[in-house]
Amino acid sequence: MFPKNAWYVACTPDEIDDKPLGRRICGEPIVFYRGEAGRVAAVEDWCPHRGAPLSLGRVVEGRLVCGYHGLEMGCDGKTVAMPGQRVRGFPPVRSYPVVERHGFVWVWPGDAELADPAGIHQPFWADNPAWAYGGGLYHIRCDYRLMIDNLMDLTHETYVHSTSIGQKEIDETPCNTRSEGDTVITSRFMNGIIPPPFWQAALRANGLPDDQPVDRWQICRFTPPSHVMIEVGVALAGKGGYDAPAEFKASSIVVDYITPESETSIWYFWGMARNFRPDDAELTATIREGQGRIFAEDLEMLERQQANLLQWPERGLLKLNIDAGGVQARRVIDRHIAAERAGSPATALA
Known part of the structure; x- marks a missing residue:
């Protein structure tokens, strides 16, 4: 669907x-x-x-x-x-x-x-010389909604990405979920923590120390039909967190364009846009390689999850508070599918 x-x-x-x-x-x-x-x-x-x-x-x-x-x-x-x-x-x-x-x-x-x-999605970083972008494409054998669930609940990072972006503070920090029209937003702010390996490297790349406490944020935005943009970053602790001046932080936008191929397979266009050292092609390549490895870790989990769901279709799935972003995103999708099938004129999506 x-x-x-x-x-x-x-x-x-x-x-x-x-x-x-x-x-x-x-x-x-x-x-x-x-x-x-x-x-x-x-x-x-x-x-x-x-x-x-x-x-x-x-x-x-x-x-x-x-x-x-x-x-x-x-x-x-x-x-x-x-x-x-x-x-x-x-x-x-x-x-x-x-x-x-x-x-x-x-x-x-x-x-x-x-x-x-x-109505085409307008990423504010596109065609902007102050920003650099690098990304790739994965073909994944899973329902596109499973990938949306995965991206709207980053709690899994502690376990699936334990050696790169995961850390226990993600589990320990509550996630807030809200909706603005068809946009679903989940956010998590972690203050005074030690940055994980990926963000240590990002701090070094931005000329900042990697051994000091930081304030970290994750803000996930779902927009239909299946786009998820995630603001992520770290700032040296006490400098303002998300609102810290650029000289004290390393931040970027994780770009996720999820295109259904079939009911159980997707084309996943992933990438990262950043607004520091945008002319450094080598840094873009390094970030792309690291991000590619991170998303490859999701791939096996999602494909095995899909196989289980097909094996036991009668089994229901539990919904916890950390699932709220994915649940609300699915409601938006379901609403548009229902309107489209009913022939409603307001069915065109960006």
């Missing part, structure tokens, strides 16, 4: 620079490629001739050429030509609204008439 009248991250621009990319989004098989003038295009991954995946073809002068018999497809899903054949009467395949923006390719898998590019 996922909303389809919404903008999802489909891929990164470099994934379609050299050849077409086939990717299933919300159950829809779609091929992404660069059409005329290098503009991104997205059509159903189906050749109307023999049903071959168009993603196995190539792009020639802005046209998508099927790799089976050479049928040429336009960006609008209409057949353009085929060697030695008359194909103008072929039925078109579906085309999808698609936009390249903020370093990602976004697709709208639902009703094309509702797709407004103005």
Whole structure:
């Protein structure tokens, strides 16, 4: 169950620079490629001739050429030509609204008439020279809502990420949950603690001592259909915590764009945006490598969790106070799915 009248991250621009990319989004098989003038295009991954995946073809002068018999497809899903054949009467395949923006390719898998590019998620750090971003992509075999649960409750860091960002103070500090419209926010503030290894490295990278007590924060924001942005950071203790001047802290935004592939698999676009030493490419690469290892630790847990849920579908799950963020996020999702199925006009999501 996922909303389809919404903008999802489909891929990164470099994934379609050299050849077409086939990717299933919300159950829809779609091929992404660069059409005329290098503009991104997205059509159903189906050749109307023999049903071959168009993603196995190539792009020639802005046209998508099927790799089976050479049928040429336009960006609008209409057949353009085929060697030695008359194909103008072929039925078109579906085309999808698609936009390249903020370093990602976004697709709208639902009703094309509702797709407004103005609704694409606007990260304030994107296209800002004061910020640097590095990230990656994981394919994970789990329900997208399990990943949202995971990100909206960071208590698991103490156990899953014990050697990098986890510490006992996360367990010991209450988490606050609130909603602002469709946005669900969970927050935790830990004062006067010793920073874990990941944040020790971040402090050093920002020219700060790594052996002094710090104030640490985690602020998770869910917005539909499935985006989670997490403000994280540490500041030298007593300097103002979250509001401390930049010279006393190391902070960043953990970027999580979760795109359903199917009911039990996702494309997980992860990354970190920071506003210190933005021109340091080596630091960006180092942070990306470390963050990639951290998220890889989540991967096995989520896939094994999904396998258990499929094995024992009749078993209910306990809900504790630490689960409030995920529970409220699911309510937002369910509300939009219900409105979409009912044909409500207010079903388009950013």
